[in-house]
Amino acid sequence: MAYEPLLLRNIAKPGSETIDISLASGGYQGLRRVLKELTPEKFLEEVKAAGLRGRGGAGFPTGMKWSFLPKTRDKPRYLCVNADESEPGTFKDRLLIERDPHLVLEGIILSCFAIESRRAFFYIRGEFHKGARIFARAVEEAYARGFLGKNILGSGYDLEVTIYRGAGAYICGEETALLESLEGKRGLPRIKPPFPAIVGLYGCPTIINNVETLANVTLIAERGAAWYAGIGRPPKNTGPKLYCVSGHVKRPGVYEAALGIPLMELINERAGGMLHADRPLKAVIPGGSSMRILPAAKCDVLMDFDSLVAAGSMLGSAGVVVMDQSTCMVGALLNLAGFYAHESCGQCTPCREGTGWFVKILTRLERGEGRAEDVDLLIDVASRVEGNTICPFGEAIAWPIDSYVKTFRAEFEAHVTRRGCPKGAAAFEVNAMSGTGH
Amino acid sequence: MTMPVRPETDRKIDDLKASFPYPGSALLPALHAIQEEKGFISTESMEYVAGKIGVAPAFVAGVVSFYTMFQQKPVGRHHIQICRTLPCALRGAAAIRDHLVRRLGIRVGETTPDGRFSLVEVECLGTCDTAPICQINDEEHGHLDAARVDALLESLR
Ligand SMILES: Cc1cc2nc3c(=O)[nH]c(=O)nc-3n(C[C@H](O)[C@H](O)[C@H](O)COP(=O)(O)O)c2cc1C
Ligand code: SF4
Ligand code: FES
Numbered sequence: 191m192a193y194e195p196l197l198l199r200n201i202a203k204p205g206s207e208t209i210d211i212s213l214a215s216g217g218y219q220g221l222r223r224v225l226k227e228l229t230p231e232k233f234l235e236e237v238k239a240a241g242l243r244g245r246g247g248a249g250f251p252t253g254m255k256w257s258f259l260p261k262t263r264d265k266p267r268y269l270c271v272n273a274d275e276s277e278p279g280t281f282k283d284r285l286l287i288e289r290d291p292h293l294v295l296e297g298i299i300l301s302c303f304a305i306e307s308r309r310a311f312f313y314i315r316g317e318f319h320k321g322a323r324i325f326a327r328a329v330e331e332a333y334a335r336g337f338l339g340k341n342i343l344g345s346g347y348d349l350e351v352t353i354y355r356g357a358g359a360y361i362c363g364e365e366t367a368l369l370e371s372l373e374g375k376r377g378l379p380r381i382k383p384p385f386p387a388i389v390g391l392y393g394c395p396t397i398i399n400n401v402e403t404l405a406n407v408t409l410i411a412e413r414g415a416a417w418y419a420g421i422g423r424p425p426k427n428t429g430p431k432l433y434c435v436s437g438h439v440k441r442p443g444v445y446e447a448a449l450g451i452p453l454m455e456l457i458n459e460r461a462g463g464m465l466h467a468d469r470p471l472k473a474v475i476p477g478g479s480s481m482r483i484l485p486a487a488k489c490d491v492l493m494d495f496d497s498l499v500a501a502g503s504m505l506g507s508a509g510v511v512v513m514d515q516s517t518c519m520v521g522a523l524l525n526l527a528g529f530y531a532h533e534s535c536g537q538c539t540p541c542r543e544g545t546g547w548f549v550k551i552l553t554r555l556e557r558g559e560g561r562a563e564d565v566d567l568l569i570d571v572a573s574r575v576e577g578n579t580i581c582p583f584g585e586a587i588a589w590p591i592d593s594y595v596k597t598f599r600a601e602f603e604a605h606v607t608r609r610g611c612p613k614g615a616a617a618f619e620v621n622a623m624s625g626t627g628h
Numbered sequence: 629m630t631m632p633v634r635p636e637t638d639r640k641i642d643d644l645k646a647s648f649p650y651p652g653s654a655l656l657p658a659l660h661a662i663q664e665e666k667g668f669i670s671t672e673s674m675e676y677v678a679g680k681i682g683v684a685p686a687f688v689a690g691v692v693s694f695y696t697m698f699q700q701k702p703v704g705r706h707h708i709q710i711c712r713t714l715p716c717a718l719r720g721a722a723a724i725r726d727h728l729v730r731r732l733g734i735r736v737g738e739t740t741p742d743g744r745f746s747l748v749e750v751e752c753l754g755t756c757d758t759a760p761i762c763q764i765n766d767e768e769h770g771h772l773d774a775a776r777v778d779a780l781l782e783s784l785r
Binding site: 266275276277278279280281283284309315316317318319320352354355356357358359360371372373374375376377392434435436437438442443444479509511513517522525526528529532533 | 650657660691694697714718750751755758766768
């Protein structure tokens, strides 16, 4: 049976970003139902029962995160929407923001109601100029129709939504760096605990959720927890999911499926198969550049949170980067090392120095100046970064380093013995700007 | 001190300050507004905005240098930002960059002498499905090949 899209149900319609198209397809009906029939606690219970897990990277259960808020009401509470979408290989939130902003906005209103927040901030990466404009218009439309502002739909509930543009820094997608940035500072991750649910924006209790997570909240409000919990692979991997497929496939794009679609079905059926008929699959990054790589032999895997952990990687941001046999793994890793070296915020020595070392070692391997001990040196440095940093950025580079080297060790060693890249992969060279840090 | 920005921008920054629970939050949007007006953020602008928001000029300088979108010197009228990250690299981003370098006669990080074009490499722009891509000022251009790049450059005066 063909999969009927839920998150992407509107995107092909002309004017899909307008409130009229949203209303015509049942938009804001879920909000009406919840505001009329449920208390915040009851709706929070529904989100828990639906089994929704965060779509931003870690897969943390959303209802549980919300329940970590303090029981007291002496301070305002904030919802910060993470629309920073900067993990290489990820472009799903952007599609929702540009093509169905009301699906996201309704989810924001519902979530704020559940956590009893009266102010939400929509933190969107600065490069998304078009997305910011479209979302701003959606917010205006929602105010005009009484879905935002004072006394929403006569319920007595008030909410204000403010759009906040980032300015070019991957690290601001990390939730505490995002809060710092929203406070008008450099995006330096905070030491946890305290967790944002207790001490977040302006020192107040704060929830940070991903754009796609919030769009899922709208679906739960529309059709109920029991329906939602039946999608995907219950009980722990429920709901629809957006997968971003890029790299060496015929049709790169965002594809929606129930959580747990087989990776090979995603590549071969949805994305049209490999780009070149004569170049078979070599490896796949299943969840954005920070996740461990899967060699072709391990790609018979289901694309859900728990199946990918069992396969030795993670669903992450669901950025599926497909590489064919022409790809040099040393070059690919050098490219990513350049990214992480540029984006490290520089607070922790292992991360700041480690990312610089990775670029240096991989550059000399690629240039044919590598030494036999360099291959193990990469693994050793990665092991010193992992677990020794303020934020998970350390793992985000340590995992690729460790997994590419261990999975494709012979290829790394060949760069030493054959004095350079057998593929002559200049395509992956790190540019002059990388490795400068902030 | 004379005000380095237009009165509208000055008023906009006042409004921004009032719109957040904590005025410091106005700094990023204020810097965006200044850059929109002037094309870059000068030392003078930093001192001005520091005074408006009530933080030290050195603090503003730290913020400006942290975020890659804030320019500290003028860029070309058409600021070409070519993506270099893996999904684009797999689809030939380096060849596009080299083509741009040849066509423009400048290196990455430079501006043409007539001030028309500047070229920088940036990290993943969150549009990898149209790789290889570049952003020129606020707009994206995907599915690049040499012919498309040439046509683009032609169309930009
Ligand atoms: C380095 C780094 C970058 C991140 N970037 C993003 C991002 O761009 N978007 C996002 O939603 N989450 C990102 N996250 C995850 C957030 O910290 C946070 O867990 C997430 O927004 C929570 O939302 P969720 O519970 O709805 O998934 C990033 C985490 C790290 C460590
Ligand atoms: S791990 Fe890296 S990015 Fe994260 S706080 Fe430390 S230096 Fe910054
Ligand atoms: S890698 Fe270029 S847009 Fe993502």
